[in-house]
Amino acid sequence: MYKNVVTSENTEESHKEVITSQIPEQLTQIGADDNVEAIKDHFKWVLANDFYKDELSAEQITEMESYLPSDYQDEYEDLPE
DSSP, rough: BBBOOOOOTTSSTTHHHHHHTTTHHHHHHTTTTHHHHHHHHHHHHHHHHHHTTTTOOOOHHHHHHHOOOTTGGGOOBBBOO
């Protein structure tokens, strides 16, 4: 998975709210063992993109990461130039 594919250059600022507003409900769902794998993949994608990650609280990030393997960031790659 590439890091920082989503940027202010290719995505409208209003899209931040669309993604970040999904996180509380997804945390509830994953806590109830609902749609776990899809939500984990979404968490990885959100956390790989600073455009969205910077909008989240430290608590949200910590909770999201608690559902991911400790080495999840090893899957991230820089975008090729």
